Amino acid sequence: MADRREVHGIKRYDSPAGGWGALNATAKAVRQQMDATVAPVTLLRTNQPDGFDCPGCAWPDKEHRSTFQFCENGAKAVTWEATKKRVTPEFFAAHTVTSLLGWSDHQLENEGRLTCPMAYDHATDTYVPITWEAAFSRIGQVMRSLPDPDMAEFYTSGRASNEAAFLYQLFAREFGTNNFPDCSNMCHEATSVGLPQSIGIGKGTVSLEDFDHCELLIAMGHNPGTNHPRMMGTLHELARRGVPIIVFNPLRERALERFADPQSAMEMVTFGSTDIASSYYQVKVGGDAAALKGVQKAIVALDDAAAADGSVIDHEFISRHTNGYDAFVADLNATAWEEIEARSGLPRDALEAVAQAYVESNATIVTYGMGITQHSKGTANVHQIANLLFLRGNFGKPGAGICPLRGHSNVQGNRTVGITEKPSKDMLERIERTYGFVPPKAHGHDAVRTIQAIADGKSKVLFCLGGNFSVALPDSDASFAAMRKLDLAVHINTKLNRNHLLVGKESIVLPCLGRTELDEQSGGAQAVTVEDSMSMVHASRGKLPPASGHLRSEPAIVAGIAQATLTNSKVPWPALIADYDLIRDGIEAVFPDFAQFNERIRKPGGFRLPLPPTERVWPTLSGKAEFIPFAGLSEGQEPTSADVLTLTTLRSHDQYNTTVYGLDDRYRGVFGRRDVIFMNEDDMALHNLEHGDVVDVETALPYDRTFRLAGFTVVAYKIARGSIGAYYPEANVLVPLDYIDEESGTPSYKSVPVRISRSPQTGVTASQGAAGG
Numbered sequence: 225m226a227d228r229r230e231v232h233g234i235k236r237y238d239s240p241a242g243g244w245g246a247l248n249a250t251a252k253a254v255r256q257q258m259d260a261t262v263a264p265v266t267l268l269r270t271n272q273p274d275g276f277d278c279p280g281c282a283w284p285d286k287e288h289r290s291t292f293q294f295c296e297n298g299a300k301a302v303t304w305e306a307t308k309k310r311v312t313p314e315f316f317a318a319h320t321v322t323s324l325l326g327w328s329d330h331q332l333e334n335e336g337r338l339t340c341p342m343a344y345d346h347a348t349d350t351y352v353p354i355t356w357e358a359a360f361s362r363i364g365q366v367m368r369s370l371p372d373p374d375m376a377e378f379y380t381s382g383r384a385s386n387e388a389a390f391l392y393q394l395f396a397r398e399f400g401t402n403n404f405p406d407c408s409n410m411c412h413e414a415t416s417v418g419l420p421q422s423i424g425i426g427k428g429t430v431s432l433e434d435f436d437h438c439e440l441l442i443a444m445g446h447n448p449g450t451n452h453p454r455m456m457g458t459l460h461e462l463a464r465r466g467v468p469i470i471v472f473n474p475l476r477e478r479a480l481e482r483f484a485d486p487q488s489a490m491e492m493v494t495f496g497s498t499d500i501a502s503s504y505y506q507v508k509v510g511g512d513a514a515a516l517k518g519v520q521k522a523i524v525a526l527d528d529a530a531a532a533d534g535s536v537i538d539h540e541f542i543s544r545h546t547n548g549y550d551a552f553v554a555d556l557n558a559t560a561w562e563e564i565e566a567r568s569g570l571p572r573d574a575l576e577a578v579a580q581a582y583v584e585s586n587a588t589i590v591t592y593g594m595g596i597t598q599h600s601k602g603t604a605n606v607h608q609i610a611n612l613l614f615l616r617g618n619f620g621k622p623g624a625g626i627c628p629l630r631g632h633s634n635v636q637g638n639r640t641v642g643i644t645e646k647p648s649k650d651m652l653e654r655i656e657r658t659y660g661f662v663p664p665k666a667h668g669h670d671a672v673r674t675i676q677a678i679a680d681g682k683s684k685v686l687f688c689l690g691g692n693f694s695v696a697l698p699d700s701d702a703s704f705a706a707m708r709k710l711d712l713a714v715h716i717n718t719k720l721n722r723n724h725l726l727v728g729k730e731s732i733v734l735p736c737l738g739r740t741e742l743d744e745q746s747g748g749a750q751a752v753t754v755e756d757s758m759s760m761v762h763a764s765r766g767k768l769p770p771a772s773g774h775l776r777s778e779p780a781i782v783a784g785i786a787q788a789t790l791t792n793s794k795v796p797w798p799a800l801i802a803d804y805d806l807i808r809d810g811i812e813a814v815f816p817d818f819a820q821f822n823e824r825i826r827k828p829g830g831f832r833l834p835l836p837p838t839e840r841v842w843p844t845l846s847g848k849a850e851f852i853p854f855a856g857l858s859e860g861q862e863p864t865s866a867d868v869l870t871l872t873t874l875r876s877h878d879q880y881n882t883t884v885y886g887l888d889d890r891y892r893g894v895f896g897r898r899d900v901i902f903m904n905e906d907d908m909a910l911h912n913l914e915h916g917d918v919v920d921v922e923t924a925l926p927y928d929r930t931f932r933l934a935g936f937t938v939v940a941y942k943i944a945r946g947s948i949g950a951y952y953p954e955a956n957v958l959v960p961l962d963y964i965d966e967e968s969g970t971p972s973y974k975s976v977p978v979r980i981s982r983s984p985q986t987g988v989t990a991s992q993g994a995a996g997g
Contacts, residue, residue: 231916233897234939237890240497241449242456243484245890246296253885257303262768274765283454283629284432284756285829295453297877300885304719305738306768309336311720316342316351321725329695329953330884333719338735339772344727351724351733356776356784359732364788366685366712366730373400373664377674377683380406380643381690382632383739385752385764387807388778389634392689393642394795394810395786397652398661402668403683404645407881408635409671410696410971414597415628416639417968418606422850424843427636429625429835430589431758435462437623440585442578443501444472444609445512445595445974449479449891450877452593452629452757460485463498468581471501473595474509474872475902475949476942478891503577508569509870509947510975512596514857515568515575516608521556522572522579523615536583541617545840548851552611555853567857569944587623588616594631595872598974603967607852614849620840630757631881633739637755640833641811645670651814658813660794670969671697672961679706687714687785689778690736692721692882698959698971699931716781718771721882737777741766745780747803752779753825755833761818762830779807868924869907871976873952873959882953889951894939901980902941902949911980915940921950923958924977931958935983948980 239245315335321344324332341359342351354362370376378396380389393404408416416426423429435441435458448455460483462469471480481504484497491497507515527536542549561572568575582588590613596605609626618624630636642651645668652663669677675697677683686693686707697703707713710728717724718738724731737743743750743766751763776784783797800806805822812818817833824831836842842849875881876889876898888895892902901919908914917938923931933955943949950958952973963972 228915228940231937231939233895234900234916235893235895237478237893240482240484241479241891242296242486243492243495243497246486249296249300249890253300253303257307257309259308262306283452284758284760295456297450297453297880300878301880302740304333304883304885305337306740307336309334310771311335311338313340313342313353320349321351321727322349324720325722325725328884329692329722329882330887332721333883335720337718337738337771338720338733340735340774342733344731354732356734356774359734360784360788362730363712363714363732363785367399367789368791370684374403374668375683376401376685377403377405377669377678377687379671379674379686379688379691379693380404380638381688382407382630382635382638383691384638384689384778385634385754386637386641386761386811387752387804388689388782389638389643390641390807390811390814391779391782391786391800394655394659395782395790397655397663398659398786398790398793398795400664402645402647402664402666403674404643404668405671405674405693406635406638406643407632407671407691407696408639408643409969410973411594411631412597412628412635413670413968413970414599414602414606414965418603419610419626419628420844421603422607422610422852423619423626423837424849425835425837426639427759427835428627428757429619429837430627431832432458434589434623434625438462438467438587438589439623440468440470440581440588442470442472442582442588442590443480444590444592445597446591446593446629447473447475447477447479447875448629449477449483450875450879451631453479455629456483457485457487459483459500460488460498463500463502468502468585469500470578470581471504472507472512472515473504474506474944474947475874476504476506480504503581505570505574505578506942506944508567508944509872510599511568511570511944512599512605513567513601513608513854514564515570516605516612517556517559517854517857518561518564518568518570518572518575519579519582520608520612520615521559521561521564522576523583524553524556526579526583537615538617542614545617545842546614546849546851547846548853552851552853555855559857563857569946582612582616585616587621588613588618589623589625589627591627591629593629595974597628597968597970598972599970600963600965600972600975601854602965602970602972604852604854608854610849611851614851619837619849625838628757633756634754636757636759637753637761640755641815654814658810672964672969672971675703675706676961678709681709684711685714686710686712687716688723689716689782691717692723694726695722695882695953695956697961698956698963698973699961700953700957702961714785716778734781735772735775736781737766737770737775739764739766741768741770741775743777745777745802745804750777750804751825752804753808753830759833759835760830761825761833763825779804867911867979868977869946869948869980871921871955871958871978872947872949872974873955874902874949876951879951892941898951898954899936900939900950901936902943903938903980904943904945904947905940906945907948908938908940913938913980913982918983919980920983921948921955921958921978921980923960924979925960925963927960931960933958948978
């Protein structure tokens with residue numbers, strides 16, 4: 225950047241991901257949040273057999289080979305939760321809700337742990353203390369006054385345990401609704417819809433052991449150094465043993481380029497690192513399906529050239545285990561290379577090189593993240609990855625399969641134990657047999673439909689089991705306005721966030737135990753369980769004293785609300801809270817895959833849930849895996865004029881989902897601010913912009929109103945031509961609520977057509993840029 229103007233907070237970062245930078249950042253997080261004598265013991269319990277599951281990402285543990293089972297961002301997640309800072313009733317008395325709305329998301333959560341149940345008081349514009357009994361009683365009164373159970377919405381964050389999530393869905397279904405918006409709706413719903421259509425289940429098929437046997441890894445649309453950083457140890461191992469790692473990503477991400485393992489003494493002492501990607505293809509934002517079709521088209525051409533050789537496409541696997549191959553190939557043949565190159569932003573020879581590497585591998589894993597799913601054609605993107613793997617029979621053999629990278633540590637488990645707005649008939653029948661009430665059968669609302677129902681006045685009550693619902697949603701202006709129309713919002717959280725400040729008629733905040741804390745019930749100390757992204761289920765046991773004597777566990781809070789609401793409940797709530805083993809007995813009764821649940825989670829490492837495609841069994845309607853063509857390459861309704869760019873939203877390195885730990889994005893060279901737009905230098909020249917210019921961004925879609933992000937600073941970056949990047953959730957204002965993948969309902973956060981122009985603003989501060997609404 226020597227030839228560019230200096231821009232406040234922007235400087236080159238030349239070090240690898242991980243390494244000393246990660247250790248220094250971990251030490252800083254400990255210093256700022258925790259007591260120095262408590263932190264080491266707490267961190268060493270992270271992801272250990274008798275410890276607690278990291279409240280960060282869902283990457284699994286590898287046989288606990290190391291004393292250190294946490295990463296930099298995992299340490300941030302732990303210290304953020306186990307902080308010594310407290311938000312007391314005195315804090316709320318000193319700050320009105322209106323004044324707190326002017327704080328940034330980082331400032332709000334950085335105040336520390338909630339300590340007491342609080343209810344909003346309109347007269348003073350503050351939250352005031354309320355007893356648990358009074359809170360439960362008031363919630364029950366409002367719920368029973370609703371004329372229709374479907375006027376209540378039940379949101380779930382992926383950090384909720386299996387036990388809390390199971391009780392939550394029991395409560396809502398006994399109340400009479402299947403309205404279950406959850407964080408999956410906003411991230412991997414395209415996986416939950418697309419993979420069952422392709423392979424019969426909505427989960428990945430690989431285990432950690434498969435990475436020890438794979439011969440090629442293709443990584444698409446994810447940034448592991450920030451969003452699932454413990455994966456970096458696995459990628460480091462693959463790279464060190466010479467496994468090709470092919471990356472498709474619009475941005476050059478440091479962790480996918482080179483990584484220094486903090487547990488490698490040699491790399492730390494020598495300041496060395498390991499190259500991760502063997503090939504790095506900067507696909508245009510929204511061009512993933514085109515790139516995949518190009519690789520598939522090249523593979524079919526190689527197979528045609530090989531004639532009867534049989535060494536390219538696994539025709540035996542396709543014949544025995546799949547449907548739709550001929551239609552799939554016909555669609556590839558009808559797709560022109562010129563269209564593939566234009567839509568993907570990649571040349572034909574690059575995609576043919578990937579095809580050659582793929583056919584030379586006997587065992588390939590494809591990993592993917594929200595860069596694949598959060599598009600208006602996200603479900604179709606998932607289909608294309610499955611199609612690619614079918615061509616070489618890369619299911620049901622060691623070292624091969626599909627690996628969607630989930631976010632929160634139990635987002636997959638929540639769905640497994642019933643958090644879904646589209647329940648199966650079998651699940652509902654087993655709930656009825658086990659608990660004696662008839663659950664509703666009609667499908668409920670997902671996340672987007674929930675906020676639309678609230679905005680339309682059709683839904684009046686919102687429960688939030690964790691998370692920061694409205695901040696995570698698209699179209700912040702509309703989502704925030706909708707929250708203020710609620711009759712009642714109930715928030716179960718460890719920390720204060722913006723969602724709590726968007727008050728309607730009534731708002732109640734209920735503080736819960738964190739993952740790191742001891743959960744003591746009348747039956748003794750309790751463990752909860754979580755499911756990682758590879759379907760391993762294991763126990764989690766907090767050991768720290770609770771942040772306040774007024775905290776209750778998530779299961780206990782759900783049970784308390786249920787008892788106050790359902791005056792003739794069939795569910796034995798007090799007994800379930802006294803002993804969580806009884807909750808797990810219920811999970812086992814409703815979901816047979818959890819057979820011998822209590823026995824198996826008492827073994828170190830837990831157990832793996834069944835995954836039929838690993839046995840080449842396909843629970844699809846046809847009983848076979850399905851090739852599903854991508855008809856054409858148009859992303860949808862985007863304009864194609866030359867001045868339109870495509871926006872992708874990003875997480876910074878000091879962030880996990882909506883939680884902003886700090887204002888640095890070290891690997892991208894951004895420090896102390898979040899009000900930036902990442903842009904390709906050729907696109908900057910085309911738009912007569914320079915590094916450091918302040919711009920406005922507007923959505924280029926045919927809507928009656930304007931979606932604008934104003935006063936953000938252009939940062940020259942290695943991002944694909946025609947693409948720009950901005951931080952989530954700040955850039956959510958540019959994503960219309962109904963701009964979604966129609967098949968899954970997933971918002972299209974990562975491919976929004978926009979126009980960019982020089983801003984009349986000349987000096988937006990970092991704090992303003994970080995406010996997030």
